[in-house]
Structures are given as C-alpha cells and as structure tokens.
Amino acid sequence: MTMYSIQGPCHWVGDKSETAPVSSVTEAMARINKLYEAGTPFFTKQSIREVSKQLQRSSLCKDKITVKGVDGVGVEFDVLTGEIRKGFDSGAFEHEIRDPYIVYCARVHMTQNLLRWHGNLPEATCSLRIAHWMSRRKKDTKEPAYNYALRESQVVRKSFRASRESWEASQMCKDLESILESVPKTLNIERVLGFSCGSMSIDRNSSRSEFQHALILTVRDWLRDRNGSGRVPSYVQDPVYTSIDKSTLKESNVMVLDDPQALLEIDDSSVVFSCSSNIPIKEIVADIARPAVLIWEHVGEEDEETSDEYGVYVCLVPCHPNADI
Ligand SMILES: C[S@@+](CC[C@H](N)C(=O)[O-])C[C@H]1O[C@@H](n2cnc3c(N)ncnc32)[C@H](O)[C@@H]1O
Structure with missing residues (x-):
C-alpha cells in the first residue's frame, strides 16, 4: 500500500x-x-x-x-x-x-x-x-481513489484463523514458546505491545501481517498462562490499520492504539514485538523504556539467510529491567 x-x-x-x-x-x-x-x-x-x-x-x-x-x-x-x-x-x-x-x-x-x-x-x-x-x-467526482484492494471482513477473519493455525503448528512458534518458557519467573511481565505489524485487510503482504499478529496472540496466551490471569492487556500500533483490521483484532482482544499511544504504554513490564518497522522502533524503545522482553528482527544483509517465510527472525532478548539494552 x-x-x-x-x-x-x-x-x-x-x-x-x-x-x-x-x-x-x-x-x-x-x-x-x-x-x-x-x-x-x-x-x-x-x-x-x-x-x-x-x-x-x-x-x-x-x-x-x-x-x-x-x-x-x-x-x-x-x-x-x-x-x-x-x-x-x-x-x-x-x-x-x-x-x-x-x-x-x-x-x-x-x-x-x-x-x-x-x-x-x-x-x-x-x-x-x-x-x-x-x-x-x-479530481472530477472527488470520490476516493485507492491504489490498493481491500479484502472483505469475512475473508480477513477466515484467512487470519488459517494463518494462526499454520503459525501455531510451525517449528518457529514452538521455538518461540520454548524461549518464552526460559524467561525468568521473577520478572514481572503484564502486557504485550506490537508495532508495525501491517494490515491484514489490504490485499498485499496480508499473510505477513496475519502471521505477525498470530505471534502476538501466542505471546499473549503464554503470558496469560504464566500469570494465571484472565486478561492480558494487548495493544498494537500501526497507522495503516483499517476498520476491518481493528474489528478483527478486537475479536481476539487486541486493541489498536493510535500513534504514539502504544509507544507511551511501553514500560519495564512489557513484551515488545516489532518486525521491519518504518519507524526507528529500536532507537525509540532504547531511549524510553527497558521492556522485560523484546522480540524483533535482525537487521542487516548477513541476516537475510536466516529470515523465514513469516518475515520474522525470532530474536528474543529477555533482559533485566535495569540492564543496558
Ligand atoms: C515495511 S512495513 C512492515 C510491515 C510488516 N511488519 C511486515 O513485516 O510485512 C512497515 C510498517 O511500519 C508501519 N508504520 C509506519 N509508521 C508507524 C508508526 N508511527 N507506528 C507503528 N507502525 C508504523 C507501516 O504502516 C507498515 O505497516
């Protein structure tokens, strides 16, 4: 888009x-x-x-x-x-x-x-x-002229469900779950924040977006089990979200926040996920907070070989709140 x-x-x-x-x-x-x-x-x-x-x-x-x-x-x-x-x-x-x-x-x-x-x-x-x-x-009728196609909401929901199943059956998801299990129990972790996961309803790169949102749900479910709590606050921020994205995510109890509200929510009890953002999310996070867990892609030519079809190289950095990132 x-x-x-x-x-x-x-x-x-x-x-x-x-x-x-x-x-x-x-x-x-x-x-x-x-x-x-x-x-x-x-x-x-x-x-x-x-x-x-x-x-x-x-x-x-x-x-x-x-x-x-x-x-x-x-x-x-x-x-x-x-x-x-x-x-x-x-x-x-x-x-x-x-x-x-x-x-x-x-x-x-x-x-x-x-x-x-x-x-x-x-x-x-x-x-x-x-x-x-x-x-x-x-120019003549003033009607909107989008240069991208939007998928119907039922199509988006069905496709997201299928991508979630496929993600959950993947080795990468299992690897992520086992890394998450190694996060020290002493860390207080309460919320999940996802940045720049893209749109599931815009008919281009929607599968990358679906897999990245599915990853957020995996992290959210892990946190819910870990904390034994019913509801884990889960927020995402990307200006590209359409109303169909917002309602699809709401059904999974993930709330879309406008820029920069999700950034302002990051604290030391957060898991932060981002992949291939258009904003310098690493630099911003490094300056404003010390999240408990970071999950984001490697950047650089040498990492291209290790990327996979989900567009995410799992790089998880559990860090002590007071540690230097
Ligand atoms: C290169 S795309 C990557 C999308 C997706 N993560 C992927 O891997 O295919 C960059 C994303 O950053 C998003 N973005 C731009 N400004 C942003 C902001 N202020 N906050 C969060 N995301 C933003 C764009 O809308 C876009 O979805």
Missing part, C-alpha cells in the same frame, strides 16, 4: 532558548553527534507526549505544532490539513492533505538527511518532525 505523505514548512521559534539555532550543515552534524555521544536521549516519553497532545487538538490549516530539537531549540511546523495538491500520477487525480503525524528520526536519519539532501536547517536537530497523510481522490 502506498501511503502518500507531505511535510509543510517549518521555522525556528523565536524563543529565548539558551542554545542558538545551527547556522550550517556542518554545525548541525557536529551538534547531533556530540549530543548522541554524550548519551542524550533523542526520544523521551515527555517530548512524544507533548507533540501528541498538540496533534490531538483539532489541527486546522495554519495551526502550528511546536517541537523541541535534541539541542533544546524550538521549531514550529505548519499544519496543512485540508489543502489540496495535484496528483503525482496523472491529471485525473488530486491529493487531499489529511491529519498531521509524527515522523521519528533517529540520529542516523538526521545525519543522513543532512549529508544526502543538505536537509532543511530548522528541522535538522529535530528527532520528532511533523508530516501529513494525504488521500488520493478523483
């Missing part, structure tokens, strides 16, 4: 922050690297929460969303919601600019942007930036 997005202009806020805005790409690179090497967290729950609160207010065209760079310098992003842009594909379509959302930039993205594109200096030191989703529609 292609989700179009667009970013509006941004400007330094004329506040009295102690640090002056950067004046060149070289200065921005040096500042980002220095802060990173000094151990400054680039993501904090407080900074994410502050931006989230602004996003929850009704965001109208000409509003501003203010974020602080990792150097403490304030930056305002223009809200463009409601504006119309010409389609990229042909004259028959146009794009309506929708809600703003958070773009998460780890150090590597910040510096790559600067090196490759020379970046936009006001946002150079921002690890949280604002962009907007856009929806494609026909």
Whole structure:
C-alpha cells in the first residue's frame, strides 16, 4: 500500500532558548553527534507526549505544532490539513492533505538527511518532525481513489484463523514458546505491545501481517498462562490499520492504539514485538523504556539467510529491567 505523505514548512521559534539555532550543515552534524555521544536521549516519553497532545487538538490549516530539537531549540511546523495538491500520477487525480503525524528520526536519519539532501536547517536537530497523510481522490467526482484492494471482513477473519493455525503448528512458534518458557519467573511481565505489524485487510503482504499478529496472540496466551490471569492487556500500533483490521483484532482482544499511544504504554513490564518497522522502533524503545522482553528482527544483509517465510527472525532478548539494552 502506498501511503502518500507531505511535510509543510517549518521555522525556528523565536524563543529565548539558551542554545542558538545551527547556522550550517556542518554545525548541525557536529551538534547531533556530540549530543548522541554524550548519551542524550533523542526520544523521551515527555517530548512524544507533548507533540501528541498538540496533534490531538483539532489541527486546522495554519495551526502550528511546536517541537523541541535534541539541542533544546524550538521549531514550529505548519499544519496543512485540508489543502489540496495535484496528483503525482496523472491529471485525473488530486491529493487531499489529511491529519498531521509524527515522523521519528533517529540520529542516523538526521545525519543522513543532512549529508544526502543538505536537509532543511530548522528541522535538522529535530528527532520528532511533523508530516501529513494525504488521500488520493478523483479530481472530477472527488470520490476516493485507492491504489490498493481491500479484502472483505469475512475473508480477513477466515484467512487470519488459517494463518494462526499454520503459525501455531510451525517449528518457529514452538521455538518461540520454548524461549518464552526460559524467561525468568521473577520478572514481572503484564502486557504485550506490537508495532508495525501491517494490515491484514489490504490485499498485499496480508499473510505477513496475519502471521505477525498470530505471534502476538501466542505471546499473549503464554503470558496469560504464566500469570494465571484472565486478561492480558494487548495493544498494537500501526497507522495503516483499517476498520476491518481493528474489528478483527478486537475479536481476539487486541486493541489498536493510535500513534504514539502504544509507544507511551511501553514500560519495564512489557513484551515488545516489532518486525521491519518504518519507524526507528529500536532507537525509540532504547531511549524510553527497558521492556522485560523484546522480540524483533535482525537487521542487516548477513541476516537475510536466516529470515523465514513469516518475515520474522525470532530474536528474543529477555533482559533485566535495569540492564543496558
Ligand atoms: C515495511 S512495513 C512492515 C510491515 C510488516 N511488519 C511486515 O513485516 O510485512 C512497515 C510498517 O511500519 C508501519 N508504520 C509506519 N509508521 C508507524 C508508526 N508511527 N507506528 C507503528 N507502525 C508504523 C507501516 O504502516 C507498515 O505497516
């Protein structure tokens, strides 16, 4: 699925922050690297929460969303919601600019942007930036023009059930269960959080999504047995979810949270699962929490051979809440 997005202009806020805005790409690179090497967290729950609160207010065209760079310098992003842009594909379509959302930039993205594109200096030191989703529609009738096919809800439910059965019969699921059994009983673990598992109702890569959600149910069931509790809070976050995904997941007692609410839920009693996310989930989690268990894919060419058809290489890191990740 292609989700179009667009970013509006941004400007330094004329506040009295102690640090002056950067004046060149070289200065921005040096500042980002220095802060990173000094151990400054680039993501904090407080900074994410502050931006989230602004996003929850009704965001109208000409509003501003203010974020602080990792150097403490304030930056305002223009809200463009409601504006119309010409389609990229042909004259028959146009794009309506929708809600703003958070773009998460780890150090590597910040510096790559600067090196490759020379970046936009006001946002150079921002690890949280604002962009907007856009929806494609026909220019003449204004009807939505999706460039992907949606599966019927009954088809999604049936297919998810089949994928779950197939996942549960797999060696990988058995391996995961036996690794989970080795997690020390002394760790207090209460909830499961899944990120970026994709859509089961969009007819492309839906089986990867089904298997990843089935994995979350396996972890949830393990936790329920381990804790002897009836209900294990289980949350997932992915902006791509459709209403069919949401209702299918709700039937399995998995609740969809809007970005960034699931991130804000992560704590040391969480199991966090993510595979092939579009956001720098590892960097975010490393900065904001010390989850009890992490399950996520290896990244890097050397890991390609060990990936399997489910799209997940099980890499489980039970860690003590106070341990360094
Ligand atoms: C490359 S796809 C991987 C999907 C699936 N995990 C897989 O392995 O096929 C990246 C996913 O990250 C999701 N994503 C983008 N922004 C996100 C956000 N803010 N929070 C959670 N997921 C996000 C996308 O919607 C997409 O489903």
